[in-house]
Every structure is written in structure tokens, then in C-alpha cells.
Amino acid sequence: MIRDQSPGLPLRIPMELGFSATVTPSYNASSYTQFYQEDTRLEIPLRTNRSEPPLTVRPCPQCKGLKYGFTAYFHNTEIFSKPPHELLPYIEQSYLLKNRLKTLLVDWVMHPPIHIEEHTERAGIEIQSWGCQVETLLRSVLIFGKSNGVNLDEATSEKAVEELVKWCGEIIKALKGTVYGGKHSELPERKLKNILSRFRQLWESVWIFLAGEETGH
Numbered sequence: 001m002i003r004d005q006s007p008g009l010p011l012r013i014p015m016e017l018g019f020s021a022t023v024t025p026s027y028n029a030s031s032y033t034q035f036y037q038e039d040t041r042l043e044i045p046l047r048t049n050r051s052e053p054p055l056t057v058r059p060c061p062q063c064k065g066l067k068y069g070f071t072a073y074f075h076n077t078e079i080f081s082k083p084p085h086e087l088l089p090y091i092e093q094s095y096l097l098k099n100r101l102k103t104l105l106v107d108w109v110m111h112p113p114i115h116i117e118e119h120t121e122r123a124g125i126e127i128q129s130w131g132c133q134v135e136t137l138l139r140s141v142l143i144f145g146k147s148n149g150v151n152l153d154e155a156t157s158e159k160a161v162e163e164l165v166k167w168c169g170e171i172i173k174a175l176k177g178t179v180y181g182g183k184h185s186e187l188p189e190r191k192l193k194n195i196l197s198r199f200r201q202l203w204e205s206v207w208i209f210l211a212g213e214e215t216g217h
Contacts, residue, residue, distance in 0.1 A: 062085040062088070063088065068095055070088065070091065090210075094199075094200070098196055098200055101195075101196065101199060104127060105175075105187060105192055106192070107123075107126075108126075108127075108179055123179040124179065124180075131168070138161070150210055163205070167202055168199075
């Protein structure tokens with residue numbers, strides 16, 4: 001485990017997200033196949049209701065990111081009591097990471113190269129890059145929360161962050177297991193959607209606390 005060195009930030013981020021090791025580990029891909037196939041691990045119900053209402057108002061300029069617009073999401077009162085405009089750069093980055101995760105899953109699990117063992121170096125770099133970007137976003141979010149007086153150390157909010165960290169670590173292990181194990185793991189389209197939805201939902205549980213929806217800030 002590695003510990004964030006910023007004062008007052010107790011989150012422990014697993015080594016799988018930091019990629020500190022320089023030695024390529026050996027994995028048994030078959031041990032990770034179940035991760036892609038089990039519904040129960042990927043469809044854990046969360047607090048939020050994902051039936052966002054149709055966008056009936058003009059796009060909010062404060063909800064416009066560099067690539068995506070979040071008017072319908074930010075103005076959905078079932079999730080946020082008021083639009084969390086201050087979280088826009090973090091939320092947009094999480095969506096970009098979700099899209100990148102989709103690419104990794106499609107390229108290396110759903111439709112891997114015929115001789116995947118010949119591409120392990122490139123795959124490892126791509127997986128490592130994604131993990132490092134997730135870790136960077138997590139650290140930035142923790143710093144943002146502390147600087148805005150949101151106590152992410154409380155039991156419920158800390159659990160939301162830890163669940164996200166744990167789940168991302170499992171995804172990285174599964175990806176590395178497929179790549180270094182040299183065996184193809186089935187990943188149906190429905191399961192792919194479940195994985196991406198879970199990633200978004202886990203981040204959303206963090207946004208809720210940062211927006212003060214659970215903490216009273």
C-alpha cells in the first residue's frame with residue numbers, strides 16, 4: 001500500500017494503481033475470467049437514480065466542459081440539489097477515463113490481437129497509463145474536498161472513495177491477467193456496459209459527497 005503524502009489525506013491507494021513495480025508479474029488469466037462474467041459484482045445498486053430527465057432547458061454555459069456538456073446531469077435534482085459547477089473538470093475527467101477504460105476492455109478483452117503475447121508491452125503501458133490517471137484524479141479530488149471543507153474522512157464518504165479504489169484495482173488486475181496470461185476472456189457487450197456503468201456510479205457516489213448532498217455542506 002502507498003499513502004498519500006498530502007497533510008490530512010489518509011486515503012491509501014493500492015500498489016495496483018501506482019504501478020511502482022518495474023518487474024512484469026506473471027498472471028493466470030483464468031483466475032480473472034470470473035470478474036468479467038459475474039453479474040453480482042458489477043451491478044451493485046447505488047443511491048442514485050439514473051433515469052435522467054430529458055433536457056428541456058437551454059444548455060447551461062457553466063455545465064459545458066472542454067469536450068462534454070453536463071447540463072442534464074448537473075441539473076437533475078434527483079442527484080444534485082444544485083448544479084455542482086465547481087466539480088466540472090473532475091467529473092469530465094472521470095468520463096474521459098471511463099471512455100478510455102472502454103477502449104482498453106474492447107482492445108484487450110473483447111477483441112484482443114490473435115497473438116496477444118506479442119503485444120504485452122504496449123498493453124501494459126496502456127493499462128499503466130490509465131491506472132496512473134485514475135490515481136491522479138483521486139488525489140486531486142481529495143485535495144479539492146479538503147480545501148473546500150468537505151470531510152471525506154467520515155465513515156460513509158471514506159467508504160465511497162475506498163470502494164472506488166478497490167474496484168479500480170480489481171479492474172487493473174483483471175486486465176493484466178488477460179494480457180499477461182495470454183488467454184482470451186469472454187466479455188459480452190452487456191457486461192461491458194455493466195462495467196462502465198459501475199465505474200461511473202462509483203465516481204458519482206464521490207461527487208455526491210463533494211457536492212454536500214450527504215455531508216450537509
